[in-house]
Amino acid sequence: MTKAATAAYPVVDHKVENLDGFELFYREAGPADAPVVLLLHGFPTSSHMFRNLIPFLADRFHVIAPDLPGFGQSAAPDHTEFSYTFDNAAELVQKLLTRLGITRYAVNVFDYGAPTAWRLALATPDAITALIVQNGNAYDEGIDNDFWKPIKRYWADRSQDNRDALRHLLTIDTTTFQYTDGMAHPERISPDNWIVDQALLDRLGNDEIQLDYFLDYGTNPGLYPAVQEWLRTKQPPTLVVWGGNDVIFPAAGAHPYRRDLTDIEFHLFDSGHFLLEDKASEVFPLIHDFLARKLG
Structure with missing residues (x-):
């Protein structure tokens, strides 16, 4: 039997941690003593x-991937019983890391994962060892497009009409669009x-949870100057792998990272929002190689 045939395939564990009464689900794989990738x-x-x-x-990194509150298999209490903010999401992720004894980690930031990670970075500026930025925004340029106009209208005026105007973003048509629009190889998706995503969105009360997150996203632009200062000061090694055809977080939000970072590797792909579904054969090796070089 060849070496390749006998090589062990990494085991992924699916766990739930009770964090002061809130059950947070996460996936975990890789050697416990290896560099951590969040x-x-x-x-x-x-x-x-x-x-x-x-x-x-997971062959050489300790990988942790949580579900944020209200998403996936994590708890999703009614929005009147839990405040769905990025502050609270970051606090629960930090509690998980603390519970697991993790104080240093590389982090992949994507979409909502970016404002969650930025809060972690601002709270513990020396914790992050490297960044993988995948359609995750930290600049005003990244949300200055038509997609964000009705959301920004809701930030400015929290009326029920403006809230209801965003409900189409929770439909199967929009969910499918996010996975298929701009993809060079839609047959790979x-x-x-x-x-799966729509089944979870359609849970009773989850629409209100997601609308609360849309509203709280308005707190993020105010943090961008501090995040950019953290990038300039700490200079984390950074890999940018960005789907250039994404209409939600367009390429305009990718380029500014090069203003603030010196140790940056920049890749813009002919792909959409969920780059990892379309370009796995190209992006996975880039991420692995980058982490191997930067984390050792």
């Missing part, structure tokens, strides 16, 4: 989006993605 998902998905990347990295 994978933070976005809307409308969960750690499910990393299901293929996790074992690819498994329909399981939007079927």
Whole structure:
């Protein structure tokens, strides 16, 4: 039997941690004593989006991928009983890291994972060892497009009409669009993605949870100057892998990272929002090689 045939495939564990009464689900793989890589998902998905990347990295990295509150398999209490903010999401992720004894980690920032990670970085500026930026925004340029206009209208005026105007973003048509729009190879995108995500979005009360997150996203632009200062000061090694056809976080939000970072590797792909579904054969090796060089 060849060496390749006998090589062990990394085991991925699926766990739930009770954090002061809030049950947070996470996926974990890789050697416990290896450098830690934290994978933070976005809307409308969960750690499910990393299901293929996790074992690819787990040969030499300790990989942690949580589901944010209200997403995936994590607890999703009614929005009147829990405040769905990025501050609270970051606090729960930090509690998980503390519970697991993790004080230093590389982090993959994507979509909602970016504002979650920025809060972690601002709270503990020396904790992050490296960044993988995948359609994760930190600049005003990244949200200065038509997609954000009705959301910004809601930030400015929290009326029920403006809230209801965003409900179409929670439909199967929009979820499917996020996975398929701008993809160079749509045949590579498994329909399981939007079927799973939509089933979770359609849970009773989850629409209000997601609308609360849309509203709280308005707190992020105010943090961008501090995040940019953190980038300039700490200069984390950074790999940018960005789907250039994304209409939610367009390429305009990718380029400014090069203003603030010196140790940066920049790749813009002919792909859409969920780059990892379309370009796994190219992006996975880039991420693995980058982490191997930067984390040792």
